[in-house]
Ligand SMILES: O=P(O)(O)OC[C@H]1O[C@H](O[C@H]2O[C@H](CO)[C@@H](O)[C@H](O)[C@H]2O)[C@H](O)[C@@H](O)[C@@H]1O
Protein backbone atom coordinates (compact mmCIF):
# COMPACT_ATOMS: atom_id res chain seq x y z
CA UNK A 1 0.00 0.00 0.00
CA UNK A 2 1.29 3.47 -0.81
CA UNK A 3 2.94 5.53 1.91
CA UNK A 4 0.97 8.22 3.68
CA UNK A 5 2.22 11.79 3.99
CA UNK A 6 0.39 13.82 6.65
CA UNK A 7 0.79 17.56 6.83
CA UNK A 8 -0.65 19.70 9.63
CA UNK A 9 0.37 22.81 11.50
CA UNK A 10 0.96 20.85 14.70
CA UNK A 11 2.40 17.35 14.66
CA UNK A 12 2.53 14.59 17.20
CA UNK A 13 6.11 14.17 18.43
CA UNK A 14 7.73 10.73 18.65
CA UNK A 15 8.35 11.39 22.36
CA UNK A 16 4.61 11.30 22.78
CA UNK A 17 4.11 8.21 20.64
CA UNK A 18 2.63 5.40 22.67
CA UNK A 19 2.11 7.85 25.51
CA UNK A 20 -1.66 7.91 25.75
CA UNK A 21 -1.82 10.85 28.09
CA UNK A 22 -0.09 13.41 25.93
CA UNK A 23 -1.53 12.17 22.66
CA UNK A 24 -5.11 12.84 21.71
CA UNK A 25 -7.17 10.18 19.91
CA UNK A 26 -6.58 12.03 16.65
CA UNK A 27 -2.80 11.79 17.00
CA UNK A 28 -3.02 8.13 18.00
CA UNK A 29 -5.24 7.24 15.02
CA UNK A 30 -3.07 9.12 12.55
CA UNK A 31 0.14 7.68 13.98
CA UNK A 32 -1.36 4.18 13.65
CA UNK A 33 -2.25 4.83 10.00
CA UNK A 34 1.29 6.03 9.38
CA UNK A 35 2.77 2.93 10.99
CA UNK A 36 0.63 0.64 8.78
CA UNK A 37 2.01 2.01 5.52
CA UNK A 38 5.12 3.85 6.62
CA UNK A 39 5.22 7.54 5.96
CA UNK A 40 5.91 11.04 7.13
CA UNK A 41 4.11 13.51 9.38
CA UNK A 42 5.26 16.99 8.53
CA UNK A 43 4.52 20.32 10.22
CA UNK A 44 5.73 23.28 12.21
CA UNK A 45 8.04 22.50 15.13
CA UNK A 46 6.42 25.20 17.26
CA UNK A 47 9.87 26.84 17.42
CA UNK A 48 11.17 29.97 15.76
CA UNK A 49 14.46 30.65 14.01
CA UNK A 50 15.89 34.04 13.03
CA UNK A 51 16.13 33.23 9.31
CA UNK A 52 14.12 30.43 7.70
CA UNK A 53 16.52 27.70 6.54
CA UNK A 54 14.16 24.88 5.51
CA UNK A 55 16.32 22.57 7.60
CA UNK A 56 14.21 19.60 8.65
CA UNK A 57 14.23 18.23 12.19
CA UNK A 58 13.65 14.51 11.73
CA UNK A 59 12.89 11.71 14.12
CA UNK A 60 12.16 8.25 12.75
CA UNK A 61 10.89 5.02 14.29
CA UNK A 62 8.76 2.08 13.08
CA UNK A 63 8.95 3.29 9.45
CA UNK A 64 7.44 6.64 10.41
CA UNK A 65 9.29 9.94 10.17
CA UNK A 66 8.22 13.00 12.07
CA UNK A 67 9.61 15.97 10.16
CA UNK A 68 9.28 19.54 11.35
CA UNK A 69 10.60 22.97 10.40
CA UNK A 70 11.18 26.07 12.45
CA UNK A 71 9.53 29.29 11.28
CA UNK A 72 10.64 32.92 11.53
CA UNK A 73 8.93 35.07 14.19
CA UNK A 74 7.35 37.11 11.39
CA UNK A 75 5.94 33.88 9.90
CA UNK A 76 4.37 32.94 13.21
CA UNK A 77 2.89 36.42 13.61
CA UNK A 78 1.45 36.63 10.14
CA UNK A 79 0.58 33.00 9.41
CA UNK A 80 -0.40 31.39 12.75
CA UNK A 81 -1.40 34.33 14.96
CA UNK A 82 -2.40 36.42 11.94
CA UNK A 83 -4.22 34.90 8.98
CA UNK A 84 -5.02 31.55 10.62
CA UNK A 85 -6.17 32.78 14.02
CA UNK A 86 -7.15 36.45 13.48
CA UNK A 87 -8.75 36.11 10.05
CA UNK A 88 -9.88 32.58 9.18
CA UNK A 89 -10.65 31.26 12.69
CA UNK A 90 -13.10 34.06 13.65
CA UNK A 91 -14.66 34.25 10.17
CA UNK A 92 -15.13 30.48 9.92
CA UNK A 93 -16.68 30.51 13.42
CA UNK A 94 -19.20 33.15 12.22
CA UNK A 95 -17.45 35.98 14.14
CA UNK A 96 -16.94 38.44 11.31
CA UNK A 97 -16.94 41.17 13.99
CA UNK A 98 -13.63 39.76 15.28
CA UNK A 99 -12.04 38.96 11.90
CA UNK A 100 -9.12 41.14 10.87
CA UNK A 101 -8.38 41.57 7.20
CA UNK A 102 -4.76 42.55 6.78
CA UNK A 103 -2.82 42.07 3.55
CA UNK A 104 0.34 41.32 5.52
CA UNK A 105 -1.39 38.35 7.18
CA UNK A 106 -2.45 37.00 3.79
CA UNK A 107 1.08 37.41 2.43
CA UNK A 108 2.57 35.66 5.47
CA UNK A 109 0.03 32.82 5.16
CA UNK A 110 0.94 32.24 1.53
CA UNK A 111 4.65 32.54 2.28
CA UNK A 112 4.48 29.85 4.97
CA UNK A 113 2.42 27.59 2.72
CA UNK A 114 5.12 28.07 0.05
CA UNK A 115 7.80 27.29 2.61
CA UNK A 116 5.98 24.16 3.76
CA UNK A 117 5.60 23.04 0.13
CA UNK A 118 9.25 23.68 -0.70
CA UNK A 119 10.40 21.80 2.39
CA UNK A 120 8.11 18.77 2.21
CA UNK A 121 8.05 18.25 -1.60
CA UNK A 122 11.53 16.65 -1.79
CA UNK A 123 10.44 14.08 0.84
CA UNK A 124 7.46 12.91 -1.25
CA UNK A 125 7.69 9.98 -3.66
CA UNK A 126 5.44 9.56 -6.73
CA UNK A 127 3.44 6.70 -5.17
CA UNK A 128 2.68 8.48 -1.89
CA UNK A 129 -0.75 9.75 -0.93
CA UNK A 130 -0.94 13.11 0.83
CA UNK A 131 -3.40 14.20 3.52
CA UNK A 132 -3.37 17.88 4.54
CA UNK A 133 -5.16 19.08 7.69
CA UNK A 134 -6.94 22.25 8.61
CA UNK A 135 -7.32 25.93 7.91
CA UNK A 136 -3.66 26.80 8.38
CA UNK A 137 -2.73 24.94 5.20
CA UNK A 138 -5.59 25.33 2.72
CA UNK A 139 -3.33 26.42 -0.23
CA UNK A 140 -0.66 23.79 0.43
CA UNK A 141 -2.04 21.31 -2.13
CA UNK A 142 -1.98 23.95 -4.83
CA UNK A 143 1.62 24.85 -3.95
CA UNK A 144 2.59 21.19 -4.17
CA UNK A 145 0.85 20.84 -7.55
CA UNK A 146 2.82 23.85 -8.78
CA UNK A 147 5.95 21.88 -7.95
CA UNK A 148 4.75 19.17 -10.31
CA UNK A 149 3.37 16.69 -7.73
CA UNK A 150 0.57 14.57 -9.21
CA UNK A 151 -0.02 12.43 -6.11
CA UNK A 152 -3.55 11.94 -4.75
CA UNK A 153 -4.10 14.71 -2.20
CA UNK A 154 -6.84 15.05 0.38
CA UNK A 155 -7.77 17.97 2.63
CA UNK A 156 -9.76 17.81 5.86
CA UNK A 157 -11.11 20.92 7.58
CA UNK A 158 -11.45 20.51 11.35
CA UNK A 159 -13.42 23.74 11.84
CA UNK A 160 -16.73 24.90 10.32
CA UNK A 161 -16.96 26.16 6.76
CA UNK A 162 -18.87 29.47 6.91
CA UNK A 163 -22.13 30.22 5.09
CA UNK A 164 -21.68 31.52 1.54
CA UNK A 165 -22.36 35.23 2.27
CA UNK A 166 -19.95 35.24 5.21
CA UNK A 167 -17.26 33.63 3.07
CA UNK A 168 -17.60 36.35 0.48
CA UNK A 169 -16.66 38.92 3.14
CA UNK A 170 -13.12 37.54 3.06
CA UNK A 171 -11.02 39.64 0.69
CA UNK A 172 -9.66 37.38 -2.06
CA UNK A 173 -12.00 34.57 -0.97
CA UNK A 174 -12.03 33.13 -4.45
CA UNK A 175 -8.26 32.80 -4.49
CA UNK A 176 -8.48 30.68 -1.33
CA UNK A 177 -11.33 28.53 -2.61
CA UNK A 178 -9.66 27.95 -5.97
CA UNK A 179 -6.59 26.72 -4.12
CA UNK A 180 -8.66 24.15 -2.18
CA UNK A 181 -9.96 22.76 -5.48
CA UNK A 182 -6.51 21.31 -6.22
CA UNK A 183 -7.21 18.46 -3.78
CA UNK A 184 -8.85 15.20 -4.90
CA UNK A 185 -10.89 14.73 -1.71
CA UNK A 186 -12.19 17.63 0.39
CA UNK A 187 -13.65 16.66 3.75
CA UNK A 188 -15.69 18.49 6.39
CA UNK A 189 -16.85 17.50 9.85
CA UNK A 190 -20.59 17.71 9.14
CA UNK A 191 -23.09 17.94 6.32
CA UNK A 192 -23.86 21.51 7.44
CA UNK A 193 -20.33 22.75 6.70
CA UNK A 194 -20.27 20.67 3.51
CA UNK A 195 -23.54 22.28 2.36
CA UNK A 196 -22.09 25.76 2.95
CA UNK A 197 -19.09 24.86 0.83
CA UNK A 198 -21.28 23.45 -1.95
CA UNK A 199 -23.45 26.58 -1.81
CA UNK A 200 -20.35 28.71 -2.40
CA UNK A 201 -19.22 26.59 -5.36
CA UNK A 202 -22.62 26.67 -7.02
CA UNK A 203 -23.58 30.28 -6.30
CA UNK A 204 -20.27 32.09 -6.47
CA UNK A 205 -18.46 29.98 -9.04
CA UNK A 206 -21.37 28.62 -11.06
CA UNK A 207 -20.07 25.04 -10.72
CA UNK A 208 -22.20 21.91 -11.03
CA UNK A 209 -21.93 19.14 -8.47
CA UNK A 210 -23.10 15.64 -9.35
CA UNK A 211 -23.94 13.85 -6.09
CA UNK A 212 -20.73 14.18 -4.13
CA UNK A 213 -18.45 14.67 -7.14
CA UNK A 214 -17.44 18.06 -8.46
CA UNK A 215 -15.91 18.13 -11.91
CA UNK A 216 -13.52 21.06 -12.07
CA UNK A 217 -11.10 21.80 -14.87
CA UNK A 218 -11.22 18.20 -16.07
CA UNK A 219 -10.66 16.68 -12.62
CA UNK A 220 -13.16 14.89 -10.41
CA UNK A 221 -13.11 16.02 -6.79
CA UNK A 222 -14.87 14.08 -4.05
CA UNK A 223 -16.69 16.26 -1.47
CA UNK A 224 -17.70 14.60 1.78
CA UNK A 225 -18.65 14.87 5.45
CA UNK A 226 -16.39 12.79 7.71
CA UNK A 227 -17.31 13.34 11.39
CA UNK A 228 -14.27 12.95 13.58
CA UNK A 229 -14.57 10.94 16.79
CA UNK A 230 -12.59 9.68 19.74
CA UNK A 231 -10.71 6.45 20.40
CA UNK A 232 -13.20 4.69 22.68
CA UNK A 233 -10.84 1.88 23.70
CA UNK A 234 -8.14 4.39 24.62
CA UNK A 235 -10.64 6.30 26.73
CA UNK A 236 -11.77 3.09 28.46
CA UNK A 237 -8.15 2.43 29.42
CA UNK A 238 -7.58 5.97 30.63
CA UNK A 239 -10.61 5.99 32.89
CA UNK A 240 -9.13 3.08 34.87
CA UNK A 241 -5.73 4.74 35.45
CA UNK A 242 -4.52 5.92 38.83
CA UNK A 243 -4.67 9.54 37.68
CA UNK A 244 -8.28 9.20 36.58
CA UNK A 245 -9.28 7.56 39.85
CA UNK A 246 -7.52 10.25 41.88
CA UNK A 247 -9.19 12.96 39.81
CA UNK A 248 -12.56 11.27 40.38
CA UNK A 249 -12.01 11.13 44.14
CA UNK A 250 -10.79 14.73 44.29
CA UNK A 251 -14.02 16.00 42.77
CA UNK A 252 -16.29 13.75 44.81
CA UNK A 253 -14.46 14.40 48.11
CA UNK A 254 -14.33 18.14 47.60
CA UNK A 255 -18.11 18.46 47.64
CA UNK A 256 -19.74 15.24 48.84
CA UNK A 257 -23.29 16.60 48.86
CA UNK A 258 -23.15 18.64 45.73
CA UNK A 259 -23.81 17.83 42.09
CA UNK A 260 -21.04 18.62 39.65
CA UNK A 261 -21.54 20.37 36.33
CA UNK A 262 -18.40 20.27 34.20
CA UNK A 263 -17.10 22.33 31.27
CA UNK A 264 -13.75 21.65 29.56
CA UNK A 265 -12.71 24.02 26.80
CA UNK A 266 -9.70 25.85 25.44
CA UNK A 267 -10.12 29.47 26.49
CA UNK A 268 -11.57 30.51 23.14
CA UNK A 269 -14.44 32.89 22.34
CA UNK A 270 -15.92 30.24 20.02
CA UNK A 271 -16.57 28.00 23.03
CA UNK A 272 -19.32 30.29 24.40
CA UNK A 273 -17.90 30.54 27.92
CA UNK A 274 -19.30 34.02 28.62
CA UNK A 275 -22.76 32.91 27.53
CA UNK A 276 -22.37 29.69 29.57
CA UNK A 277 -21.52 31.61 32.75
CA UNK A 278 -24.44 33.94 32.11
CA UNK A 279 -26.74 30.94 31.66
CA UNK A 280 -25.45 29.45 34.90
CA UNK A 281 -25.97 32.76 36.74
CA UNK A 282 -29.56 32.85 35.39
CA UNK A 283 -30.02 29.31 36.71
CA UNK A 284 -28.77 30.37 40.18
CA UNK A 285 -31.13 33.34 40.14
CA UNK A 286 -34.17 31.30 39.07
CA UNK A 287 -33.59 28.08 40.97
CA UNK A 288 -32.37 29.23 44.41
CA UNK A 289 -33.12 25.78 45.85
CA UNK A 290 -29.99 24.61 44.06
CA UNK A 291 -27.71 27.00 45.98
CA UNK A 292 -25.10 25.01 47.91
CA UNK A 293 -26.22 21.85 46.10
CA UNK A 294 -24.37 22.23 42.79
CA UNK A 295 -21.16 23.73 41.46
CA UNK A 296 -19.75 24.38 38.00
CA UNK A 297 -16.22 23.10 37.44
CA UNK A 298 -14.96 24.98 34.41
CA UNK A 299 -11.56 23.90 33.13
CA UNK A 300 -10.31 26.44 30.59
CA UNK A 301 -6.63 26.25 29.66
CA UNK A 302 -5.41 29.46 28.00
CA UNK A 303 -4.93 29.26 24.25
CA UNK A 304 -3.37 31.46 21.53
CA UNK A 305 -2.31 34.03 24.13
CA UNK A 306 -0.56 36.23 21.57
CA UNK A 307 -3.86 37.07 19.89
CA UNK A 308 -5.52 40.01 21.63
CA UNK A 309 -9.11 38.70 21.31
CA UNK A 310 -7.98 35.75 23.44
CA UNK A 311 -6.54 38.10 26.07
CA UNK A 312 -9.84 40.00 26.03
CA UNK A 313 -11.99 36.92 26.58
CA UNK A 314 -9.73 35.84 29.41
CA UNK A 315 -10.17 39.17 31.19
CA UNK A 316 -13.94 39.09 30.68
CA UNK A 317 -14.19 35.58 32.12
CA UNK A 318 -12.02 36.43 35.14
CA UNK A 319 -14.35 39.30 35.86
CA UNK A 320 -17.61 37.44 35.24
CA UNK A 321 -16.69 34.35 37.29
CA UNK A 322 -15.56 36.67 40.11
CA UNK A 323 -18.83 38.59 39.97
CA UNK A 324 -20.97 35.45 40.02
CA UNK A 325 -19.01 33.96 42.91
CA UNK A 326 -19.11 37.31 44.72
CA UNK A 327 -22.89 37.51 44.33
CA UNK A 328 -23.81 33.93 45.30
CA UNK A 329 -20.99 32.30 47.30
CA UNK A 330 -21.33 31.37 50.98
CA UNK A 331 -18.56 30.63 53.44
CA UNK A 332 -18.85 26.94 52.56
CA UNK A 333 -19.95 27.08 48.91
CA UNK A 334 -18.45 28.54 45.75
CA UNK A 335 -20.74 28.22 42.72
CA UNK A 336 -18.00 28.31 40.03
CA UNK A 337 -14.58 26.72 40.23
CA UNK A 338 -12.87 28.36 37.31
CA UNK A 339 -9.52 26.75 36.53
CA UNK A 340 -7.13 28.17 33.91
CA UNK A 341 -4.97 25.10 33.76
CA UNK A 342 -4.56 22.27 31.26
CA UNK A 343 -5.04 18.74 32.64
CA UNK A 344 -3.62 15.52 31.21
CA UNK A 345 -6.24 13.56 29.35
CA UNK A 346 -6.36 10.62 31.78
CA UNK A 347 -7.12 12.95 34.69
CA UNK A 348 -9.84 14.60 32.65
CA UNK A 349 -11.64 11.27 32.21
CA UNK A 350 -11.86 11.03 36.02
CA UNK A 351 -13.36 14.54 36.15
CA UNK A 352 -15.89 13.60 33.47
CA UNK A 353 -16.94 10.44 35.32
CA UNK A 354 -17.32 12.28 38.60
CA UNK A 355 -19.64 14.85 37.00
CA UNK A 356 -23.42 14.73 36.85
CA UNK A 357 -23.79 17.08 33.91
CA UNK A 358 -21.54 18.40 31.14
CA UNK A 359 -22.16 21.86 29.72
CA UNK A 360 -20.76 21.87 26.20
CA UNK A 361 -22.10 25.08 24.73
CA UNK A 362 -19.87 26.46 21.96
CA UNK A 363 -21.31 29.22 19.79
CA UNK A 364 -19.77 27.32 16.85
CA UNK A 365 -17.45 24.34 16.84
CA UNK A 366 -16.16 22.11 14.05
CA UNK A 367 -16.95 18.99 16.09
CA UNK A 368 -16.12 19.16 19.86
CA UNK A 369 -14.42 16.07 21.16
CA UNK A 370 -15.06 16.93 24.81
CA UNK A 371 -18.77 16.12 24.28
CA UNK A 372 -17.81 12.65 23.02
CA UNK A 373 -15.20 12.06 25.73
CA UNK A 374 -17.71 12.97 28.46
CA UNK A 375 -20.21 10.41 27.15
CA UNK A 376 -17.60 7.67 26.77
CA UNK A 377 -16.28 8.20 30.32
CA UNK A 378 -19.65 7.74 32.09
CA UNK A 379 -20.61 4.91 34.40
CA UNK A 380 -23.29 3.00 32.41
CA UNK A 381 -25.20 2.28 35.65
CA UNK A 382 -25.39 5.94 36.66
CA UNK A 383 -24.52 8.12 33.67
CA UNK A 384 -24.34 11.89 33.64
CA UNK A 385 -26.31 14.12 31.26
CA UNK A 386 -24.84 15.98 28.29
CA UNK A 387 -26.10 19.49 27.55
CA UNK A 388 -24.90 20.30 24.06
CA UNK A 389 -25.02 23.36 21.85
CA UNK A 390 -26.97 22.83 18.65
CA UNK A 391 -24.17 24.77 16.93
CA UNK A 392 -21.44 22.23 17.68
CA UNK A 393 -20.65 19.81 14.86
CA UNK A 394 -21.13 17.05 17.43
CA UNK A 395 -24.86 17.90 17.66
CA UNK A 396 -25.51 16.57 14.16
CA UNK A 397 -25.28 12.97 15.42
CA UNK A 398 -25.89 13.51 19.15
CA UNK A 399 -29.54 14.47 19.11
CA UNK A 400 -30.26 12.58 22.38
CA UNK A 401 -28.25 15.13 24.33
CA UNK A 402 -30.20 18.06 25.77
CA UNK A 403 -29.68 20.40 22.83
CA UNK A 404 -29.65 24.12 23.57
CA UNK A 405 -29.16 27.42 21.84
CA UNK A 406 -25.98 28.62 23.63
CA UNK A 407 -27.01 32.28 23.19
CA UNK A 408 -30.10 31.72 25.36
CA UNK A 409 -29.49 31.92 29.09
CA UNK A 410 -33.05 30.74 29.64
CA UNK A 411 -32.43 27.55 27.63
CA UNK A 412 -29.14 26.85 29.40
CA UNK A 413 -30.78 27.39 32.77
CA UNK A 414 -33.81 25.19 31.95
CA UNK A 415 -31.57 22.44 30.57
CA UNK A 416 -29.48 22.53 33.74
CA UNK A 417 -32.54 22.12 35.92
CA UNK A 418 -33.82 19.30 33.71
CA UNK A 419 -30.45 17.51 33.69
CA UNK A 420 -29.99 17.79 37.45
CA UNK A 421 -33.43 16.31 38.14
CA UNK A 422 -33.55 13.76 35.32
CA UNK A 423 -34.69 10.29 36.43
CA UNK A 424 -32.11 7.50 36.17
CA UNK A 425 -34.12 5.62 33.52
CA UNK A 426 -34.11 8.63 31.16
CA UNK A 427 -30.43 9.30 31.85
CA UNK A 428 -29.59 5.72 30.92
CA UNK A 429 -31.79 5.75 27.85
CA UNK A 430 -30.22 8.94 26.50
CA UNK A 431 -26.71 7.88 27.42
CA UNK A 432 -27.02 4.51 25.66
CA UNK A 433 -28.09 6.20 22.42
CA UNK A 434 -25.26 8.74 22.68
CA UNK A 435 -22.67 6.16 23.61
CA UNK A 436 -23.65 4.06 20.56
CA UNK A 437 -22.93 7.04 18.30
CA UNK A 438 -19.65 7.85 20.04
CA UNK A 439 -18.42 4.24 19.78
CA UNK A 440 -19.54 3.85 16.15
CA UNK A 441 -18.46 7.20 14.71
CA UNK A 442 -15.02 6.91 16.24
CA UNK A 443 -11.66 8.22 15.14
CA UNK A 444 -10.82 5.00 13.32
CA UNK A 445 -14.01 5.16 11.25
CA UNK A 446 -13.22 8.81 10.43
CA UNK A 447 -9.68 8.06 9.35
CA UNK A 448 -10.51 4.89 7.40
CA UNK A 449 -13.43 6.44 5.52
CA UNK A 450 -11.39 9.45 4.49
CA UNK A 451 -8.38 7.37 3.49
CA UNK A 452 -10.57 4.92 1.53
CA UNK A 453 -11.89 7.84 -0.52
CA UNK A 454 -8.38 9.16 -1.00
CA UNK A 455 -7.16 5.76 -2.14
CA UNK A 456 -9.97 5.71 -4.70
CA UNK A 457 -8.47 8.89 -6.08
CA UNK A 458 -5.20 6.98 -6.16
CA UNK A 459 -6.92 4.31 -8.26
CA UNK A 460 -7.82 7.15 -10.62
CA UNK A 461 -11.55 6.58 -10.00
CA UNK A 462 -11.97 10.29 -9.38
CA UNK A 463 -10.34 11.44 -12.60
CA UNK A 464 -12.68 12.73 -15.29
CA UNK A 465 -11.11 10.49 -17.92
CA UNK A 466 -10.61 7.08 -16.29
CA UNK A 467 -7.77 4.96 -17.65
CA UNK A 468 -8.90 2.67 -20.50
CA UNK A 469 -8.29 -1.08 -20.72
CA UNK A 470 -5.17 -0.47 -22.81
CA UNK A 471 -3.54 1.69 -20.18
O1 LIG B 1 -3.29 24.28 17.73
P1 LIG B 1 -4.02 25.32 18.56
O2 LIG B 1 -4.04 26.67 17.90
O3 LIG B 1 -3.58 25.33 19.99
O4 LIG B 1 -5.56 24.85 18.63
C1 LIG B 1 -5.95 23.53 18.99
C2 LIG B 1 -6.74 22.87 17.86
O5 LIG B 1 -7.99 23.57 17.78
C3 LIG B 1 -8.85 23.28 16.67
O6 LIG B 1 -9.56 22.05 16.89
C4 LIG B 1 -10.56 21.61 15.97
O7 LIG B 1 -10.38 20.24 15.73
C5 LIG B 1 -11.04 19.32 16.63
C6 LIG B 1 -10.74 17.90 16.13
O8 LIG B 1 -11.18 17.74 14.80
C7 LIG B 1 -12.54 19.62 16.62
O9 LIG B 1 -13.23 18.71 17.49
C8 LIG B 1 -12.76 21.05 17.09
O10 LIG B 1 -14.14 21.38 17.00
C9 LIG B 1 -11.97 22.05 16.23
O11 LIG B 1 -12.03 23.34 16.85
C10 LIG B 1 -8.06 23.32 15.38
O12 LIG B 1 -8.89 23.02 14.27
C11 LIG B 1 -6.82 22.47 15.40
O13 LIG B 1 -6.06 22.64 14.18
C12 LIG B 1 -5.95 22.98 16.56
O14 LIG B 1 -4.76 22.22 16.65
Ligand SMILES: O=c1ccn([C@@H]2O[C@H](COP(=O)(O)OP(=O)(O)O)[C@@H](O)[C@H]2O)c(=O)[nH]1
Pocket residue numbers: 024264265266299301341342343344345348367368369370371373
Ligand atom coordinates in the same frame (compact mmCIF):
# COMPACT_ATOMS: atom_id res chain seq x y z
O1 LIG C 1 -7.04 20.58 30.08
C1 LIG C 1 -7.33 20.02 29.01
C2 LIG C 1 -8.41 20.47 28.21
C3 LIG C 1 -8.69 19.78 27.03
N1 LIG C 1 -7.95 18.71 26.65
C4 LIG C 1 -8.27 17.97 25.41
O2 LIG C 1 -8.35 18.85 24.31
C5 LIG C 1 -9.26 18.34 23.34
C6 LIG C 1 -10.19 19.46 22.91
O3 LIG C 1 -10.80 19.08 21.71
P1 LIG C 1 -12.16 19.71 21.20
O4 LIG C 1 -12.49 19.06 19.92
O5 LIG C 1 -13.23 19.63 22.24
O6 LIG C 1 -11.84 21.28 20.97
P2 LIG C 1 -10.59 22.07 20.34
O7 LIG C 1 -9.79 22.56 21.48
O8 LIG C 1 -9.84 21.11 19.45
O9 LIG C 1 -11.23 23.20 19.60
C7 LIG C 1 -9.99 17.17 23.99
O10 LIG C 1 -9.47 15.95 23.49
C8 LIG C 1 -9.65 17.32 25.47
O11 LIG C 1 -9.59 16.09 26.18
C9 LIG C 1 -6.89 18.27 27.43
O12 LIG C 1 -6.23 17.29 27.09
N2 LIG C 1 -6.61 18.94 28.60
